Amino acid sequence: MEIALILLVLAVVFIMRTFKIVPQQHAWVVERLGRFDRTLTPGLKLVVPFVDRVAYKHSLKEVPLDVPSQVCITRDNTQLQVDGIIYFQVTDPMRASYGSSNYVVAITQLAQTTLRSVIGKMELDRTFEERDAINSAVVSALDEAAANWGVKVLRYEIKDLTPPAEILRAMQAQITAEREKRALIAASEGRKQEQINIATGEREASIARSEGERQAEINQAQGQAAAIIAVSEASAQAIRQIAEALQAPGGAQAVQLQVAEKAVAAFSQLAQKNNAMIVPANLSEVSGLIGSAMTLLQTPRGGSAATGDRP
Template sequence: MFELGSLAIFILIAAVVLIAQGVKIVPQQHAWVVERLGKYHATLSPGLTIIVPFIDRVAYKHILKEIPLDVPSQICITRDNTQLQVDGVLYFQVTDPMKASYGSSNFVLAITQLAQTTLRSIIGRLELDKTFEEREYINHSIVNALDEAASNWGVKVLRYEIKDLTPPKEILHAMQQQITAEREKRALIAASEGRKQEQINIATGEREAAIQRSEGDRQAQINQAQGEAAAILAVAEANAEAIRKIAASVQLAGGTEAVNLKVAEQYVDAFAKLAKTGNTLIVPGNLGDMGSMIASALQIVKGSGNASVLGGRTPNT
């Protein structure tokens, strides 16, 4: 009985060992390389898989996810013989698990070394200033060089990014001075451009103001001329109306005598005003004319008075 129990336990343990050796569960985004009697046999995909115990063995396990690889910092010499410390990060992915297992003894180390040597070669063809401007070119060149070589290792290099470019302290100080000088130059240029624009704006404003003043003066002169013309026209029309009325009055009875009387009054009044302006005695050149004019005026007055008397007296019967 004891021997049967021991045999059953042994068989159970052996079955558990066989199951553990023969049943494999591969996680997602993983690939396992199986060797049979030391030779490549198959690549296990994610899921449950059964292999032959003690004959097959899982030799390599690969992650199929994108893997970031930190490339160690190194000193590179630029084309103008300036030392530059560069470090970066590389992103790659295993695409062929069999090649990744047998193509290189350590494909991670191979990629790292190749990235460093390629970086030194590219930096050596560029001047210091260009290394800061051509980061995209450097990254692209390293990816192309690595991807071509890594295809034999079952690896796809996705991208390379430079993390830092550090020049020596002396070069860094000189670059800072250059940047400061460039900024000061741009500030001076901006200030001069501002002053130039200010002068242009002032000149433009003065020109427009002068144009507006001249337009105002011209319009004022036009308005004044139009006002004077209207005034002259109004005076002329008034004089014409007065002359028409005088002419109409002359045509009436006694109109001619009234005109003669008015002229005589103005004649006498004019000589009176001239006499008051100075000590000189003004005598008409022809006293007979003055006398005849006064006589005519008196005659008109008498005629007007008699007409008034006759008009107001009652006739005898």
């Protein structure tokens, strides 16, 4: 009974040491009698008990690795506190097992030294502007060295760049001054544009007023010309009508009567509008005008003056 139990235990141990189940995205390195033999891929695998040994187990997933914060000195002798993160992946399990005693520590140390070297070639202002260039330089250097360790460095990212407090205050003052400068420039540009707009508006308004005045003068001149033409045409028409009336029978007597009436009316108006009585120098002229007017009134229309005896 005891022998059967021992044999059962030995069988279980033998089975456990013979059959290996490798998880997905993992690789196990097998040594046979202390020497590298093969790499086990995911799935159920067989090994020789007590002869083969799984020496290393590697994950083939992408691994993020924090790089400890460190002080870097820029080209203009300014200290920067820098920390970052590396993303890498094991691509060759055999090299990762035997290329370095600890590839994680090796990558971390190399990342720190490379970062100090890259930042030391830049001035302070450029370190904030060219993070992508810094990341690319670090990745290039790490990837070249990590190829012997069976590791592929995928990318490096700077998490934080922290200058000393004095530098931060100076940078803040510089930024404030720059913003105030831009604000003043923007305000002056606005005032300049405002003056330009006002001048342009005044010029256009002046041009519009002058055009309006010119057009008004043209219209007024045209109106006066039209009025003069109309008056002249009316005068000419009146003169033609008077001429025609003079040619008609009794026309001359009618004109003489009208002239006499206007003369009498003018003398009467002069006498009424002044304090002193205005007397014509030759009274016979007035009586002559009146007599002519009476003679015209007694003259029949269309005929000559009456020749009969007065009553």
